Amino acid sequence: MKVFKAGAAAAAAVALALTATACGVSNDKSGGSGDSTATGGGKDKVVVGIKFDQPGLGLKTPDGKYTGFDIDVATYVAKELGYQPDQIEFKQAISSERENLISNGDVKFVVATYSINDKRKERVDFAGPYFLAHQDLLVRANDDSITKAEDLNSKKLCSVTGSTSAQNVKTKLAPKADLLEQGGYSECLTALENGAVDALTTDNSILAGYASQEKNQGKFKLVGLSLSNENYGIGLKKGDKELQTKINAALKKMVEDGSWDAAVKKNFGPANYKNEPAPQITEGS
Structure with missing residues (x-):
C-alpha cells in the first residue's frame, strides 16, 4: 500500500509539472532555452527577440554577452515591465523570422532594427517608433x-x-x-x-x-x-494593446530621462554617426 501511495504521489507531481510547463510558467532564472516562458510566467523570465550579428545595435559577442543600442532599449523596456537584466533571455530574431517568433509566442517582443510597415502590421503590432534610420x-x-x-x-x-x-x-x-x-x-x-x-x-x-x-x-x-x-518599432503580438501601451510608456520615459541619448552616444559615437532625434511615438495612438 505504501508503494502505491508513493507512486501516486510521484505521478501527481509529474502531472503538476507538465501542467505548469504547458501554461508557460517557469522558475528557470538561468537564461536557458525555455521558449515557453515568453509570457514571463510569474515574471520569472521574459524572452526578447534581438539580432545577434549587428554591431552597434544587437550583437552577441564570443563570450556570450549582448551589446548594442537595441539591447539597451530592450533592457530598459523590460525593466519598466518588471524584469531585471538577469530575468531577460535574448533569442535570435533573423529578419525573415521576426513575425513568426511573435505570432508563435516564442518571444514576448522583438527589438531588432524592425522597421514598421503596413505589410508587417498585418501579422503583428508595433510599439514606438524608438529610432529613425x-x-x-x-x-x-x-x-x-x-x-x-x-x-x-x-x-x-x-x-x-x-x-x-x-x-x-x-x-x-x-x-x-x-x-x-x-x-x-x-x-x-x-x-x-x-x-x-x-x-x-x-x-x-x-x-x-x-x-x-x-x-x-x-x-x-x-x-x-x-x-x-526606416522607423524602428518594437514588435509584439497582434491585438496586445496592454503591452503596446506599457512599452510606449517605457520608450517615452527612456527619452525623457536621458537614457535614450546616452545609449545612442555609447553605441554609435565611435562611428561618428549623425543620428536623427528620437521620433514621436505614433503606434497605438
Whole structure:
C-alpha cells in the first residue's frame, strides 16, 4: 500500500509539472532555452527577440554577452515591465523570422532594427517608433564608382532576406541590380570584402555599426545616401494593446530621462554617426 501511495504521489507531481510547463510558467532564472516562458510566467523570465550579428545595435559577442543600442532599449523596456537584466533571455530574431517568433509566442517582443510597415502590421503590432534610420549603401573604401542608387543597376548588391531594404532596391531604386540575398548582414559583409558583391544595402545605423568595428576600420565607407525612412518599432503580438501601451510608456520615459541619448552616444559615437532625434511615438495612438 505504501508503494502505491508513493507512486501516486510521484505521478501527481509529474502531472503538476507538465501542467505548469504547458501554461508557460517557469522558475528557470538561468537564461536557458525555455521558449515557453515568453509570457514571463510569474515574471520569472521574459524572452526578447534581438539580432545577434549587428554591431552597434544587437550583437552577441564570443563570450556570450549582448551589446548594442537595441539591447539597451530592450533592457530598459523590460525593466519598466518588471524584469531585471538577469530575468531577460535574448533569442535570435533573423529578419525573415521576426513575425513568426511573435505570432508563435516564442518571444514576448522583438527589438531588432524592425522597421514598421503596413505589410508587417498585418501579422503583428508595433510599439514606438524608438529610432529613425535611413537606407544607405556600404562599399569598399577604395571604390568611388557608386555615388547614387542608379549606379547599382550595373553592380552586384547584397542585402538580407526579409529586409525592407532588399524590397526597396528591387521595386524602386535599382531594378536591374544583381541582387544577392543572404541570411544575415555578416555574410553580406564578407561578400563585400572579398569582392563577390559591390555594395551592401541596409539602414545607415546598421552599416555604421559594421564600419566602426575595429577589424573593419579603413575597409569600408558609407556612400551617404538617404534612400528611405526606416522607423524602428518594437514588435509584439497582434491585438496586445496592454503591452503596446506599457512599452510606449517605457520608450517615452527612456527619452525623457536621458537614457535614450546616452545609449545612442555609447553605441554609435565611435562611428561618428549623425543620428536623427528620437521620433514621436505614433503606434497605438
